[in-house]
Amino acid sequence: MSDDTFNLVPRGQPGVSRVTLEVDGEQVTVFVRDGKRELLCTCGEPDCEHAAIALSWLGGRKVEADQATTQAVRSSAPPTDAGAPEQPSDLADALDDLVLAVVRGGVQSATSLSVSEGVEQVVARAPKPTPVGLARWLGRLNAALEQHDVGQSARLLGGAVRLIQDLRSGDPGREGKARMVAWLGAAAGTGWPMERVQDRTLMEVGREWLSGLTRDSLERRYLVDLGSGEIFREEDSSGSERLSVGPSPRVLEVGLAEVEPGGVPRRIRVLQYALRAIPAAQDWAKLEALAATRVRDLGNAYAHALRRYPGLAEPFVLFAPKSMSEEARFEPQDSDGERLPLARAEEPQWVAALEGMVADKGATWVAGRLLDAGDTLLLHPSSLGFRGESGPRMQRIT
Amino acid sequence: MQRCLREGVGRHSEAPLREQLQLPEGAEDRELAYALINGLVEADLATLNQGRGKVHDPRSSLIPAPVASRDTSFLGRLRPDHDDVDGQGLADMADLTTLLSVLRAGSIFQRRAAARRIVERLGDRDVSAEQQKAIVRTLDQLRDVEVAFELRVCRARLPGSAGREAQRAQKQVLESASQVEAELVRYWEGESTPEPLMQLSGDWRAQLFLHARELSDSLMAHLCALIENGERRIQRAMLSAARYAGDPRLVPSLVALLQRSDGEVLVDAARAISRVEDPRVWPALLAAYERSVVDTERIILGAALGRVGDHRAADYVRERLRDEDEHVLMRAIEALRTLGAADDVDALLPFLRSDDPIVATKAAHTLGRISDGRALSELRRLQRDGSVGALRAAAEEAADQIDARLVLRGEEPPSMSLTEVAEEIRAEAQNDGNDSLWTRLRAYRLYLSGRLWQLVGASRRALALFEAAATIRPNWALPLLVAGMSYAHRDEYAQALAAFRRALEAERGRVERNPLVMRALARCFLRRSEQVEQDGRTAIARGLLDEVMALDLRRAPSSLRFEIGRRYEALRLAGPR
Numbered sequence: 001m002s003d004d005t006f007n008l009v010p011r012g013q014p015g016v017s018r019v020t021l022e023v024d025g026e027q028v029t030v031f032v033r034d035g036k037r038e039l040l041c042t043c044g045e046p047d048c049e050h051a052a053i054a055l056s057w058l059g060g061r062k063v064e065a066d067q068a069t070t071q072a073v074r075s076s077a078p079p080t081d082a083g084a085p086e087q088p089s090d091l092a093d094a095l096d097d098l099v100l101a102v103v104r105g106g107v108q109s110a111t112s113l114s115v116s117e118g119v120e121q122v123v124a125r126a127p128k129p130t131p132v133g134l135a136r137w138l139g140r141l142n143a144a145l146e147q148h149d150v151g152q153s154a155r156l157l158g159g160a161v162r163l164i165q166d167l168r169s170g171d172p173g174r175e176g177k178a179r180m181v182a183w184l185g186a187a188a189g190t191g192w193p194m195e196r197v198q199d200r201t202l203m204e205v206g207r208e209w210l211s212g213l214t215r216d217s218l219e220r221r222y223l224v225d226l227g228s229g230e231i232f233r234e235e236d237s238s239g240s241e242r243l244s245v246g247p248s249p250r251v252l253e254v255g256l257a258e259v260e261p262g263g264v265p266r267r268i269r270v271l272q273y274a275l276r277a278i279p280a281a282q283d284w285a286k287l288e289a290l291a292a293t294r295v296r297d298l299g300n301a302y303a304h305a306l307r308r309y310p311g312l313a314e315p316f317v318l319f320a321p322k323s324m325s326e327e328a329r330f331e332p333q334d335s336d337g338e339r340l341p342l343a344r345a346e347e348p349q350w351v352a353a354l355e356g357m358v359a360d361k362g363a364t365w366v367a368g369r370l371l372d373a374g375d376t377l378l379l380h381p382s383s384l385g386f387r388g389e390s391g392p393r394m395q396r397i398t
Numbered sequence: 399m400q401r402c403l404r405e406g407v408g409r410h411s412e413a414p415l416r417e418q419l420q421l422p423e424g425a426e427d428r429e430l431a432y433a434l435i436n437g438l439v440e441a442d443l444a445t446l447n448q449g450r451g452k453v454h455d456p457r458s459s460l461i462p463a464p465v466a467s468r469d470t471s472f473l474g475r476l477r478p479d480h481d482d483v484d485g486q487g488l489a490d491m492a493d494l495t496t497l498l499s500v501l502r503a504g505s506i507f508q509r510r511a512a513a514r515r516i517v518e519r520l521g522d523r524d525v526s527a528e529q530q531k532a533i534v535r536t537l538d539q540l541r542d543v544e545v546a547f548e549l550r551v552c553r554a555r556l557p558g559s560a561g562r563e564a565q566r567a568q569k570q571v572l573e574s575a576s577q578v579e580a581e582l583v584r585y586w587e588g589e590s591t592p593e594p595l596m597q598l599s600g601d602w603r604a605q606l607f608l609h610a611r612e613l614s615d616s617l618m619a620h621l622c623a624l625i626e627n628g629e630r631r632i633q634r635a636m637l638s639a640a641r642y643a644g645d646p647r648l649v650p651s652l653v654a655l656l657q658r659s660d661g662e663v664l665v666d667a668a669r670a671i672s673r674v675e676d677p678r679v680w681p682a683l684l685a686a687y688e689r690s691v692v693d694t695e696r697i698i699l700g701a702a703l704g705r706v707g708d709h710r711a712a713d714y715v716r717e718r719l720r721d722e723d724e725h726v727l728m729r730a731i732e733a734l735r736t737l738g739a740a741d742d743v744d745a746l747l748p749f750l751r752s753d754d755p756i757v758a759t760k761a762a763h764t765l766g767r768i769s770d771g772r773a774l775s776e777l778r779r780l781q782r783d784g785s786v787g788a789l790r791a792a793a794e795e796a797a798d799q800i801d802a803r804l805v806l807r808g809e810e811p812p813s814m815s816l817t818e819v820a821e822e823i824r825a826e827a828q829n830d831g832n833d834s835l836w837t838r839l840r841a842y843r844l845y846l847s848g849r850l851w852q853l854v855g856a857s858r859r860a861l862a863l864f865e866a867a868a869t870i871r872p873n874w875a876l877p878l879l880v881a882g883m884s885y886a887h888r889d890e891y892a893q894a895l896a897a898f899r900r901a902l903e904a905e906r907g908r909v910e911r912n913p914l915v916m917r918a919l920a921r922c923f924l925r926r927s928e929q930v931e932q933d934g935r936t937a938i939a940r941g942l943l944d945e946v947m948a949l950d951l952r953r954a955p956s957s958l959r960f961e962i963g964r965r966y967e968a969l970r971l972a973g974p975r
Binding site: 155 | 400403404405406407408427428430431432434435436439440442443445446452453454455457458459511582583585586587588615616619620622623646647649650652653657658668676677678680682683719917
């Protein structure tokens, strides 16, 4: 919503660039960008009555004239977070049983009846709909058990053990509350205040479909904050209306969003945004400048993320390789000559596609999830940045 | 500790483990489990980053290998790219005769590679005028929608009107793409509501995405967004348009659909993705095939695997040829195009003789792809005597493919008997009509007057004069064709249909030989059928498509033929409503 010139206070007085009003339980934010007024409301409806009332508070401007200019701002469906578990200890017990079933039966007998029953019990006692964090954890646990991956299974179970302790604790503390929100969503019953972010420019650099309760049931997009460089994940059940719309890549001018605590990348819920389907040259330039350049730094950040949230963290990075290895295989390496090997074992097709693209177009950056094979850091590629004839471009791999 | 978690705590004596974890003997199982997990996590996290300097993923790959075809012939071994081992790579091939044969009879990826190589060879100085003529002749005959993009690039490199026409068509498509691109920016930015690709007609969308590899990233990203998250109706329309796009930029979205869809969307996604040369395609198709339990879906997924060189579904599909379900049977016949071998000819010939023209046409196409000489005589008979235009065209194409394949195998096609040739000449002679000179002159004067009025914009008067010309010389198609095209130009499809039908009655051969007319005529039938279908008159819509499919559509653009075929099949399989 905009008009030609707008000030939130009379001219000549100290500037106010943002006002948030609560109208009938909805947050209406009025702010000034490039001399134009923008207006966002958490109800998600364009031309809503909350906005009209808010505007009438701010100088009694005629609402009818403003309503014609609201189309450019989009709203995601409001979050419908699962309710808090009725009995947190029930969920803790179910998780406990599942952990014990795996430990008793062993990772190599992953499909045992007691493990399946354990999973069913966890889902039954979790808030409905199953929170995304928990669903993704179950999806990853299933995969780790199917692959008989002891290290990964232990990490995931380790994450669950911490959650069990938080759920059973009367006062889980700040860290524990944050962990509960990361697993169970905003309404984990902790009273944890969600971090609200405003006025951010986010650029999507990758998306993938991941297993949750069922195969590929979660849709995840990776959004880079072009200001701070933080990478967020926007994640929900596949096709959910709570996800922002648009192609990949794209730029979101975010008016209002909520960020959950938890494993990196942190989950973001974009509530009010404007969309640019074609990123501008300066967006690409900012993105390129934000890419990490040292493998050592990535390794340290990866280890730190896993220590904090062993069951949830799935670090995603944007890496600008200094050069490619000169062998037939493409392996990005940094200026110290340190390599970031690509994850080829489970699904070599993604790496093969990346190699084909790099051979054809070159690479300015590679984005993807970090994994490890024991002591070796690996990259599961999601997208490739390169310079085309018309300037910087991106090609999706996943 | 690792072994305990791998094999299960219950399988071993717990005492050493308790000792290692410094737990008292009476500690509960839960305590033991937590301590084991925490111990493992700590040890595991402590090793992170210690493998710096490792250059590759140390894990071994678990992916199974494709099941290759049994074709050990030259064509079976011919690689689309360079082949460093035995030199059988199309990218290095210089012999134009062989390249043209591969362009007719190879697999989709061989045909594409042959077309690309022909484009390169067209730039070489050693290509003689005779060879150029052979290229023009072959390109003129080919109506292969799977390699339409490559054929268009070839045509654009040709000298003369054929080249100019191809360049003009390309320019038109790219201009249209630019308009769509501008609209999609407005669409996403919330300034215009209608989605721009859905505003295009189905055949124009198909035409647009036949050129996908020349389209901008933003347009393709938009298409991907619609494929991934559009409504089902939009998804299907986009998948149908993108079936022959062959663009690797579509792969992530199509893989996502293969992973999480079922029914027609899954089938459409499999058909589209199998035509893309990309390493991500085969594993995605394999996973979808192995998960699938519904025959109609599994057959298409098997066929898609066959297209990318994995023939594991061949026996399963052969079994389905005995199925009584029409849907299953038709898809099995279709699937043998990519999975079939010479042994399948005997099983397919009875379908070629079917009274149902759709079944017979599908069988002809499949026999063409299998390309065994035993099917030739039957196909030649159909080409000559077939009562349905589409079937005759399919038979002719199939016979040409078999000829080309025989050349590649070093065999010779059986020659037509003298009797067959004589019959053809006699049939052509019967098509000659005769009018009196006076009638011709009068009709021609009326026609010319009509064209003059048309030039000054008096359409109604012009149409009346064309009608008069056609009335006094009923076996002359030209005025009717001009009238039909004039109606079609103004989107008056019902009136255009009437004019075209009369023109077909008068001079069917002439009409069918004219690419411009056939384009307008086919589009007119398609549009009219869309209109009546929207009105709920499905049977009439299907009848119109039935009618146009009976014509020789070889001169119509491949995207239109594809759209007509697709809609016809959709209406037919939907059954009477």
